Amino acid sequence: xxxxxxxxxxxxxxxxxxxxxxxxxxxxxxxxxxxxxxxxxxxxxxxxxxxxxxxxxxxxxxxxxxxxxxxxxxxxxxxxxxxxxxxxxxxxxxxxxxxxxxxxxxxxxxxxxxxxxxxxxxxxxxxxxxxxxxxxxxxxxxxxxxxxxxxxxxxxxxxx
Numbered sequence: 001x002x003x004x005x006x007x008x009x010x011x012x013x014x015x016x017x018x019x020x021x022x023x024x025x026x027x028x029x030x031x032x033x034x035x036x037x038x039x040x041x042x043x044x045x046x047x048x049x050x051x052x053x054x055x056x057x058x059x060x061x062x063x064x065x066x067x068x069x070x071x072x073x074x075x076x077x078x079x080x081x082x083x084x085x086x087x088x089x090x091x092x093x094x095x096x097x098x099x100x101x102x103x104x105x106x107x108x109x110x111x112x113x114x115x116x117x118x119x120x121x122x123x124x125x126x127x128x129x130x131x132x133x134x135x136x137x138x139x140x141x142x143x144x145x146x147x148x149x150x151x152x153x154x155x156x157x158x159x160x
Contacts, residue, residue: 025054
């Protein structure tokens with residue numbers, strides 16, 4: 001796995017929380033996943049389940065840096081709404097199906113590595129969300145305006 005630069009230096013909050021709504025399953029998540037200087041393994045497993053491939057039910061272990069990225073994005077955006085999760089994990093099979101339907105799906109998508117999410121904030125613009133994600137320099141950021149989401153991942157820093 002390539003080295004990923006750390007997010008822009010900021011004072012670390014004593015707790016890290018995620019507030020998510022999976023639009024494909026209707027499930028909600030609102031929990032602290034990191035506290036007292038450590039990730040909470042049982043909460044990470046619940047996040048993995050929430051972000052599973054909703055088409056075939058496969059669950060993957062997510063890179064917790066993605067949770068840190070999304071949590072920090074939410075804090076910076078100052079939103080009172082949960083992130084809408086359009087896509088979390090995608091199995092190789094689901095990714096291959098998606099590639100056949102759309103030119104915008106990468107063959108080696110970070111979704112298949114449990115290192116990406118497609119997200120939106122109902123009370124914030126996609127442009128503003130993408131700008132904040134890019135400012136963090138924590139991975140890839142892609143804007144899909146017609147589809148209504150921003151892709152974030154913890155792979156190499158890049159934009160599209």
